[in-house]
Amino acid sequence: MDIPTVKNEKQYEALRDKGYSKEKSARIANTPNAGKKGGKSKAYEEWNKQDLYEQAKKVGIPGRSKMNKEALIDALRNN
Numbered sequence: 169m170d171i172p173t174v175k176n177e178k179q180y181e182a183l184r185d186k187g188y189s190k191e192k193s194a195r196i197a198n199t200p201n202a203g204k205k206g207g208k209s210k211a212y213e214e215w216n217k218q219d220l221y222e223q224a225k226k227v228g229i230p231g232r233s234k235m236n237k238e239a240l241i242d243a244l245r246n247n
Contacts, residue, residue, distance in 0.1 A: 174198055192247075195228065212241040220244065 174180040176197040183193035212220060220240040224232040229243045 192228070212244060 174194050174197040180193050180197040183196055184190070188196070215223075217237045217240065220237060221232055221235075224235070224240050224244055227244070227247065229240075229247055232240060232243065235243060
């Protein structure tokens, strides 16, 4: 499989060096705000379960439909 085209090569390579898969690295590096810090998002604990689920769906976390709020938070932070 070819390496997908990525918008932020530096971030892609950094993620690969950390052990992320090619697909996940490309997905993260292709987000519109890739590599930017300082967002004004609330902590995941302040999100409702539906919003956590939608975020998990957006980043491709498997098994999200069976997760409770705490499991979604853990998966979002550790995947």
